[in-house]
Amino acid sequence: LPFDLYQIGKKETAYKLLKLQLKKRSIYREVNEGRFIYLSKELKKTKLLRNFHFSSPVTSLLAAVISNNIKEVKKLLSSLPEREKLAGALFLATTFEKRNPNEAMDYLTTVFNLSTDENTSRYAKRFINYLAFKSGNFEPVLFNDPKFIAYNPENNITTVDTLVSKAEDYTSIGEYGKAYGLLKLALERTSSQELRRDIVKKLIYIDLKRKNYSRALKEVELLPDKDQADKDVKNFLKFKIYLAMGKLLDAYSTAEKVKDIKNIPKEERETFIAKLADYYKLTGNKEKALKLLEELVLNGELSRLTYDDLIRLAIFAEKEGKLREANLLVSEAMKKARKREEKVESLFWKASLAAEAGKTNEAILNYMKIAYEYPDVEPWASTSLYRAAQLFEEKGDLKQALKLYRKVAKLKRGTKEGEIAAERVKSLLQRIGKEE
Known part of the structure; x- marks a missing residue:
C-alpha cells in the first residue's frame, strides 16, 4: 500500500x-x-x-x-x-x-x-597519498605498504619466516592490515608448498576476522589440492567462510566433501563434527548424525564446543536413546552456561535425562530447583513444575502432584498448558476422593 x-x-x-x-x-x-x-x-x-x-x-x-x-x-x-x-x-x-x-x-x-x-x-x-601530501603525515602511506614494513631497517626483515613472524605479531595486537600486507609479501617470496599453505591459512584467518568473505574465498583457491589432505583442508576452510557468510547450503555441501576429519586442524575438529552432525540431523540423515555424535563423544574434547552446539546435540542424542552421550553433552553445556536462560535450559535437560534413566528423585529435585530459583524464566519454570507433578503422580504422591498441577493451572491460566493442568487437577481430585 x-x-x-x-x-x-x-x-x-x-x-x-x-x-x-x-x-x-x-x-x-x-x-x-x-x-x-x-x-x-x-x-x-x-x-x-x-x-x-x-x-x-x-x-x-x-x-x-x-x-x-x-x-x-x-x-x-x-x-x-x-x-x-x-x-x-x-x-x-x-x-x-x-x-x-x-x-x-x-x-x-x-x-x-x-x-x-x-x-x-x-x-x-x-x-x-593525497591526504598524506595535504597533511604532511606520511606514516599511513608507509605503514600500508608491506614492502616498507618489510625493509624498514629497524625491522631488519630478510627471510620469509621473519615476515610471517612479524605478521603474527601484528595480528596479535589487532593490526590486521599490516599483518595481511606482510603475509602477501611473504607469499610472493616463497615457493615452499608447506609454507604457502600456512601463509594462505593465516590470510584467510585475517579475512574472517575482518569479515572480508569474498576475499577469503579468492584466497582459499591459492591452496594446492594435490592430494586428499589438501582437498580436505580446502573444503574445510570454504565451509568456515560460507558458514560465516550465512550461506548454509554452500557451507554444508562443502563440508560433506571432507573425507577424513583428521586432515583438518586438530583444535577445530570437534566444532566441525558438531556442526556437521547437526546438519545431518536437520536433513533427516540420522545414521550419519549419530555416527558423528559417537565420534565426538569418543574424542573427549567436548569443552571446545559452544553451549548451543552441546545442547542441540544433547537433545538429539536423548531422542535417539543415546542417554550416556546426552548426559555427557548436557553436563558440559551446564559448565558453559552463562546466561540465566542457559542455566535453566541445561538443568531442565539434565532433569529430563534423569527421569528417563529412572532417577526420579534426582529429576524432581532439578525440576523443582528451576521452578523456585528461576520462576521468571519461562516456559522452563512452569514446564518444570508440570514435569515434577507428573513424576510425583507416577510415584503415587498424589497430593504433592495435585499441589503442583494447581500451581501450573494458575500460572498458565487461559493457555492450553493451563487447561491441561486444570484437567489433571480434576482427575486427581477424583482419584484422591475415591481413595479416601
Missing part, C-alpha cells in the same frame, strides 16, 4: 503509513525500512531518522549516512558486514577529509584492507 500511494503521488501519506508499520513487527521489514529512508530524504525529514531503530546493517547504515549521523556510523562500523563496513568507512573518510585528515586516513586504511578489487584498492591508496 505505501508503494502504491507513492506511485500516485501521495508521498506524505505513504511516509506516515510506513512510519506506522515500522513501529510494528511487519513482514518485509527491511524493504519497508529502505522505502522509509528514501521517502525521508525526498520529504526532507532525514533528521527524524535518528529516532528510529532499524533492523538490518544495510538500513541502519543507510539511515545514519542519510541523516549525516556521524556518531552512529562510527558506532555501527565495527559490527557491520564487509560491504557495509567498506561503505561506512568510505563515508567517514570523506566526512573527515578536511576537518581531520589523519582520522580520514585511518578509515581509508580500513577501505584499503577490505577492498576485494583493484579499483577500490587503488582508489583508497591514492586517497591516502
Whole structure:
C-alpha cells in the first residue's frame, strides 16, 4: 500500500503509513525500512531518522549516512558486514577529509584492507597519498605498504619466516592490515608448498576476522589440492567462510566433501563434527548424525564446543536413546552456561535425562530447583513444575502432584498448558476422593 500511494503521488501519506508499520513487527521489514529512508530524504525529514531503530546493517547504515549521523556510523562500523563496513568507512573518510585528515586516513586504511578489487584498492591508496601530501603525515602511506614494513631497517626483515613472524605479531595486537600486507609479501617470496599453505591459512584467518568473505574465498583457491589432505583442508576452510557468510547450503555441501576429519586442524575438529552432525540431523540423515555424535563423544574434547552446539546435540542424542552421550553433552553445556536462560535450559535437560534413566528423585529435585530459583524464566519454570507433578503422580504422591498441577493451572491460566493442568487437577481430585 505505501508503494502504491507513492506511485500516485501521495508521498506524505505513504511516509506516515510506513512510519506506522515500522513501529510494528511487519513482514518485509527491511524493504519497508529502505522505502522509509528514501521517502525521508525526498520529504526532507532525514533528521527524524535518528529516532528510529532499524533492523538490518544495510538500513541502519543507510539511515545514519542519510541523516549525516556521524556518531552512529562510527558506532555501527565495527559490527557491520564487509560491504557495509567498506561503505561506512568510505563515508567517514570523506566526512573527515578536511576537518581531520589523519582520522580520514585511518578509515581509508580500513577501505584499503577490505577492498576485494583493484579499483577500490587503488582508489583508497591514492586517497591516502593525497591526504598524506595535504597533511604532511606520511606514516599511513608507509605503514600500508608491506614492502616498507618489510625493509624498514629497524625491522631488519630478510627471510620469509621473519615476515610471517612479524605478521603474527601484528595480528596479535589487532593490526590486521599490516599483518595481511606482510603475509602477501611473504607469499610472493616463497615457493615452499608447506609454507604457502600456512601463509594462505593465516590470510584467510585475517579475512574472517575482518569479515572480508569474498576475499577469503579468492584466497582459499591459492591452496594446492594435490592430494586428499589438501582437498580436505580446502573444503574445510570454504565451509568456515560460507558458514560465516550465512550461506548454509554452500557451507554444508562443502563440508560433506571432507573425507577424513583428521586432515583438518586438530583444535577445530570437534566444532566441525558438531556442526556437521547437526546438519545431518536437520536433513533427516540420522545414521550419519549419530555416527558423528559417537565420534565426538569418543574424542573427549567436548569443552571446545559452544553451549548451543552441546545442547542441540544433547537433545538429539536423548531422542535417539543415546542417554550416556546426552548426559555427557548436557553436563558440559551446564559448565558453559552463562546466561540465566542457559542455566535453566541445561538443568531442565539434565532433569529430563534423569527421569528417563529412572532417577526420579534426582529429576524432581532439578525440576523443582528451576521452578523456585528461576520462576521468571519461562516456559522452563512452569514446564518444570508440570514435569515434577507428573513424576510425583507416577510415584503415587498424589497430593504433592495435585499441589503442583494447581500451581501450573494458575500460572498458565487461559493457555492450553493451563487447561491441561486444570484437567489433571480434576482427575486427581477424583482419584484422591475415591481413595479416601
